[in-house]
Amino acid sequence: MSARLRVHDIAHARAGDKGDISNxxxxxxxxxxxxLLKKQLTAERVKAAFxxxxxxxxxxxxxxxxxxxxxxLHDTLEGGVNRSMNLDSHGKSxxxxxxxxxxDAD
Amino acid sequence: MKRSLRIACGAGFSSxxxxxxxxxxxxxxxxxxxxxxxGERTMAxxxxxxxxxxxxxxxxxxxxxMRAVLPACRRHGTVVVTNMGAANPLAAAHLTxxxxxxxxxxxxKVACIEGDDVTRQIGPDTPxxxxxxxxxxxxxxxxxxxxxxxxxxxxxxxxSGADVVLAGRVADPSLFVAPLAHxxxxxxDDWQLLGRATAVGHLLECGMQVTGGxxxxxxxxxxxxxxDCGFPIAEVNFDGGFVVTKLPDSGGCVTTATVKExxxxxxxxxxxxLTPDVTADFSAVQIExxxxxxxxxxxxxxxxxxxxxxxxxxFDGGFLAESGISYAGPNAQARARLAGEIVWQRLSRNNxxxxxxxxxxxxxxxxxxxxxxxxxxxxxxxxxxxxRSRRREExxxxxxxxxxxxxxxxxxxxxxxxxxxxxxxTHSALIAREQVRPTLRMFTA
Numbered sequence: 147m148s149a150r151l152r153v154h155d156i157a158h159a160r161a162g163d164k165g166d167i168s169n170x171x172x173x174x175x176x177x178x179x180x181x182l183l184k185k186q187l188t189a190e191r192v193k194a195a196f197x198x199x200x201x202x203x204x205x206x207x208x209x210x211x212x213x214x215x216x217x218x219l220h221d222t223l224e225g226g227v228n229r230s231m232n233l234d235s236h237g238k239s240x241x242x243x244x245x246x247x248x249x250d251a252d
Numbered sequence: 253m254k255r256s257l258r259i260a261c262g263a264g265f266s267s268x269x270x271x272x273x274x275x276x277x278x279x280x281x282x283x284x285x286x287x288x289x290x291g292e293r294t295m296a297x298x299x300x301x302x303x304x305x306x307x308x309x310x311x312x313x314x315x316x317x318m319r320a321v322l323p324a325c326r327r328h329g330t331v332v333v334t335n336m337g338a339a340n341p342l343a344a345a346h347l348t349x350x351x352x353x354x355x356x357x358x359x360x361k362v363a364c365i366e367g368d369d370v371t372r373q374i375g376p377d378t379p380x381x382x383x384x385x386x387x388x389x390x391x392x393x394x395x396x397x398x399x400x401x402x403x404x405x406x407x408x409x410x411x412s413g414a415d416v417v418l419a420g421r422v423a424d425p426s427l428f429v430a431p432l433a434h435x436x437x438x439x440x441d442d443w444q445l446l447g448r449a450t451a452v453g454h455l456l457e458c459g460m461q462v463t464g465g466x467x468x469x470x471x472x473x474x475x476x477x478x479x480d481c482g483f484p485i486a487e488v489n490f491d492g493g494f495v496v497t498k499l500p501d502s503g504g505c506v507t508t509a510t511v512k513e514x515x516x517x518x519x520x521x522x523x524x525x526l527t528p529d530v531t532a533d534f535s536a537v538q539i540e541x542x543x544x545x546x547x548x549x550x551x552x553x554x555x556x557x558x559x560x561x562x563x564x565x566x567f568d569g570g571f572l573a574e575s576g577i578s579y580a581g582p583n584a585q586a587r588a589r590l591a592g593e594i595v596w597q598r599l600s601r602n603n604x605x606x607x608x609x610x611x612x613x614x615x616x617x618x619x620x621x622x623x624x625x626x627x628x629x630x631x632x633x634x635x636x637x638x639x640r641s642r643r644r645e646e647x648x649x650x651x652x653x654x655x656x657x658x659x660x661x662x663x664x665x666x667x668x669x670x671x672x673x674x675x676x677x678t679h680s681a682l683i684a685r686e687q688v689r690p691t692l693r694m695f696t697a
Contacts, residue, residue: 158473158509160466162518165382165680171516173509199620207522212512212539218520226382227293228569228678231610231638232619239619 154245157183161241166226168237170244173214180213186249192217195247199240217244253490254283257435259428259452260485262321263287263334264459266294266311270320272460272483275499277321277330280485284431285325287317287334288424288457295421296566296676298338299396309340310347318351318416326357326415333406333417333427339396341366341420345695348416352697360697363409365419367690370683371397374565381562382680392567392642395676399561399683402528403449404440405690406430412694421564423527425453428486436490446530447554448492451537454525455496455514455549456484462496462514463545464504477503497546506545515539528561530554560682569677570607570642575654575670576614578634579662587662588613588633594661595637598653607641609650634667640675647672 153159156179159172172187174180189206202220209216223237224230234240260282262273266289277285289311290298302309311317314336325332337344345364352360374397376388387394398421407430409417419427429449432438438445455462463484464475475481482502488494496506515534519525523535533553542548579588592611599605612618614634635657639650651670658668 154472158469158513160513160517162516164518164520167520169516169518169520171513171519173512175509205520207520209516209522209535211536212515214512214516216516216519216522226678227291228296228566228676231608231640233612233614233636234619243620 149251150248151251153247153249159241159245161238163223163227163236166221166223168219168222168240169216170241171214171216172244177213253437254435255490257283257488258485259284259431259488261286261456261459261483263289264457264461265289268459270316274320276483277324279499282330285330285332286427287336288427290335290338292564292678295398295564296678299566300674300676302339307343310338310344311336314344314347315351318348322352322357323355331415333431335419335422335427337418337420341418345418348418349695349697357697361414362416362695363414364693365405365409365690367688368398368401368421370399370563373687378681380679381682390567390679392569392677395566395568397563397565399563399688400528401690402426403430403433407434408692410434424457425450425527426529428453428456429529432488443530443554443556445492447532448552450527450530450532451534451549451552452486452488452494456486459483462510463498463506464510467510475505479503493550495542495546495548506547508539508541508547511539511547526558530557560684561688563681563683565679565681567677569675571647571672572640572675573647573650573672574638575651576634576636577657577665578667579665580632584631584633585616588635591635591657591661591665595653599650605646607639607646610638612636
């Protein structure tokens with residue numbers, strides 16, 4: 147059985163909002179961890195992890211040169227900053243949702 | 253023409269800190285100091301302020317900021333560019349001229365840019381861009397509408413020798429693109445250079461978010477002296493390459509990691525970041541550490557600008573009321589949950605609520621509650637009840653029921669607090685460039 151680690155152990159992230167779309171960029175600290183991140187932290191994985199939060203499409207853009215990926219989560223902010231009833235109406239804390247996911251260390 | 257320019261950010265949002273901006277004005281040896289103070293939320297609230305008092309509607313900190321930085325900026329020949337005019341740039345310009353006179357800065361030239369307010373061009377049939385349907389379908393009164401002006405709107409003011417440029421809704425990076433294009437005499441169809449200038453603006457526009465603010469995660473991402481974190485400076489070369497840095501004795505840090513996080517902040521496709529000036533392409537950007545707290549950024553590119561401009565429309569959403577009560581110690585979660593259930597029942601039984609009601613347990617599920625129900629063993633829980641409604645009597649009923657939990661709810665509830673604030677809902681639309689006519693007025697102190 148391979149060891150488990152959290153995305154937070156190998157990467158950092160920041161979330162931004164525009165209307166009802168949240169984007170979360172995730173960057174590995176050490177370039178050697180980038181293939182692992184790219185292989186396991188897919189758009190499908192993120193979408194499946196939070197079905198009640200992410201109501202729309204999830205896209206992933208890859209920045210191989212900078213060792214990071216950018217997730218774009220549609221229909222995720224309960225209508226956006228001026229409509230959401232969530233305490234965190236910007237979804238600023240969503241970066242740590244992704245950092246809390248587990249990966250196989252393999 | 254200069255071969256390089258020093259441009260810095262003195263505010264990255266409406267309520268940003270003041271001291272680091274003063275430090276920059278005094279010791280930054282700056283050509284330009286930019287204050288970016290508008291978001292979708294703040295613009296909407298500025299419209300509300302102006303409706304209540306025709307002399308208001310600009311950023312509430314204009315006077316403090318101008319008073320604090322103008323003497324040093326005058327001394328060093330630093331030009332100030334800002335969107336602090338918000339929904340009333342003219343009033344902000346008059347205020348600034350008055351302050352300049354008080355400070356003895358006779359001759360200071362203050363430019364006022366208007367024309368972003370397109371409220372009169374928005375009608376019930378205007379189609380929306382961020383959802384199906386048109387303005388009428390939202391079913392709420394329009395408070396105001398602003399088009400995102402680009403760098404071109406600011407160039408005439410800079411060419412006329414303005415010391416302060418006060419505008420309303422200008423796209424955030426354009427506040428930086430305009431002084432760079434002016435200073436280096438770039439043409440407004442050189443997409444590659446405009447793409448690079450947009451990278452400068454994008455990285456700096458949120459202030460400390462690139463110098464160690466919004467970054468610290470103790471034990472994982474430590475930031476030295478966050479308490480005294482400095483605002484960012486860009487040293488921009490005439491070819492559009494640049495270094496992000498800060499005052500050497502300020503706190504914080506500029507590293508490849510802080511720059512990467514900010515590079516994609518609020519960006520979707522890195523190869524297609526739309527602004528009024530250019531379709532910027534950050535997909536091939538290179539970021540390298542070039543010294544302590546110095547990061548070199550190269551390789552940004554750009555393509556033709558979009559044909560239409562984005563418009564943000566604010567609608568009157570009534571009130572947002574929030575109230576809460578706390579439970580602690582053994583079985584705190586169960587007591588908070590019970591409190592939430594009975595508030596819900598009492599409100600839905602006695603009052604046909606038309607507004608949106610939401611109940612959270614802070615400490616258990618308030619932020620990511622919609623993502624996954626988390627069972628935690630916290631013994632410090634706060635019940636939050638939020639209601640958005642256009643009917644004030646509904647708001648008051650909700651607040652009453654939550655306060656009544658003090659005697660009529662589960663055991664040990666305490667710390668009731670409540671707040672009611674006006675609520676503005678926003679949506680976006682697109683408008684043809686020809687329909688938006690920026691204007692310039694110059695005033696001399």
